[in-house]
Amino acid sequence: MEVEQVGVVGSGLMGAGIAQVAAANGFNVTLVDVDEARVRQAVEGMRRRLSRDVERERMSAEQADATLSRIATAGDAESLESMAGADVVIEAVVEDLGVKSAVFRRLGEVSKPDALLASNTSSLPLSDLAAASHRPERVVGLHFFNPPWALKLVEIVTTASTTPETLDDARAFCERLDRVLVQVKDTPGFIANRLLVPFIFDAIQLLDNGVATAEDIDMACKVGLNHTMGPLATADLIGLDTLQAIAESMFEEYGEARFKGPTLLRRLVSLGHLGRKTGRGFFRYGE
Numbered sequence: 001m002e003v004e005q006v007g008v009v010g011s012g013l014m015g016a017g018i019a020q021v022a023a024a025n026g027f028n029v030t031l032v033d034v035d036e037a038r039v040r041q042a043v044e045g046m047r048r049r050l051s052r053d054v055e056r057e058r059m060s061a062e063q064a065d066a067t068l069s070r071i072a073t074a075g076d077a078e079s080l081e082s083m084a085g086a087d088v089v090i091e092a093v094v095e096d097l098g099v100k101s102a103v104f105r106r107l108g109e110v111s112k113p114d115a116l117l118a119s120n121t122s123s124l125p126l127s128d129l130a131a132a133s134h135r136p137e138r139v140v141g142l143h144f145f146n147p148p149w150a151l152k153l154v155e156i157v158t159t160a161s162t163t164p165e166t167l168d169d170a171r172a173f174c175e176r177l178d179r180v181l182v183q184v185k186d187t188p189g190f191i192a193n194r195l196l197v198p199f200i201f202d203a204i205q206l207l208d209n210g211v212a213t214a215e216d217i218d219m220a221c222k223v224g225l226n227h228t229m230g231p232l233a234t235a236d237l238i239g240l241d242t243l244q245a246i247a248e249s250m251f252e253e254y255g256e257a258r259f260k261g262p263t264l265l266r267r268l269v270s271l272g273h274l275g276r277k278t279g280r281g282f283f284r285y286g287e
């Protein structure tokens with residue numbers, strides 16, 4: 001499959017980053033969202049990151065300009081129509097099965113018959129999204145990591161309907177994005193979140209039980225376990241609303257208490273303390 005045009009649906013934390021990676025690797029990208037403000041923020045964020053890369057001499061000013069010039073945007077309810085020309089479409093909307101299924105249903109209608117349709121879901125059943133598209137043989141999970149411009153891993157997720165040709169196309173596309181690939185079946189949380197989520201939840205329980213401060217819990221993991229980031233700062237980076245949605249779907253699928261979102265997580269989400277993106281989660285930002 002020849003890939004020139006990439007569509008990204010959802011321009012939040014992940015969609016914006018995935019669009020940047022695709023454009024930086026030479027693809028023409030159309031980035032869409034139902035919320036026009038999110039599209040604008042995504043492009044501003046890219047501009048900021050690219051100029052920082054130029055300042056630090058990681059890329060030339062020409063490369064940064066060329067990357068931005070490859071990104072087109074649309075920000076309204078009709079924006080999925082603009083996926084009609086895409087060879088690969090990557091869905092990165094909110095972690096909600098109803099919303100994602102509606103996106104895949106529409107993508108099945110509007111995209112090219114042989115387009116590769118991918119979801120960035122962290123935990124929802126890819127098979128349900130594949131079925132919603134009415135062309136399950138062309139659907140894979142491409143689970144990028146946060147932030148996509150810095151973390152190179154992609155978990156490639158297959159369902160029982162994914163054809164070998166689709167898997168080959170997905171691999172070839174990710175290699176052109178300079179990614180490191182692991183392959184995994186459609187299971188909740190795949191590899192990384194299956195391991196990470198219960199670990200983060202234990203850290204939240206330690207905090208909620210008053211065993212240690214947030215700073216000390218993260219310090220123990222950074223200095224004692226040699227982790228780059230502590231589990232509570234990682235939760236803030238993921239977004240506590242996204243983490244809660246991941247927990248709900250993993251708990252529903254596995255039925256095990258270790259995947260149930262802790263009370264403190266739910267309370268913070270109710271209060272709108274969603275982590276870095278709102279300036280406050282387990283830690284405070286930008287003060």
Ligand SMILES: NC(=O)c1ccc[n+]([C@@H]2O[C@H](COP(=O)([O-])OP(=O)(O)OC[C@H]3O[C@@H](n4cnc5c(N)ncnc54)[C@H](O)[C@@H]3O)[C@@H](O)[C@H]2O)c1
Pocket residue numbers: 009010011012013014015032033034035038092093094095096099103120121122123143144145146237238239242246
């Ligand atoms: N945050 C992370 O660390 C992380 C890491 C890997 C994967 N993911 C997954 O990526 C996906 C997106 O997560 P995020 O952190 O970027 O969330 P986010 O909340 O930052 O962004 C989600 C975006 O989806 C948009 N959206 C909602 N409904 C839409 C629709 N019908 N059409 C188009 N856009 C729509 C919202 O307006 C919002 O801009 C989720 O499936 C999440 O599980 C997240």
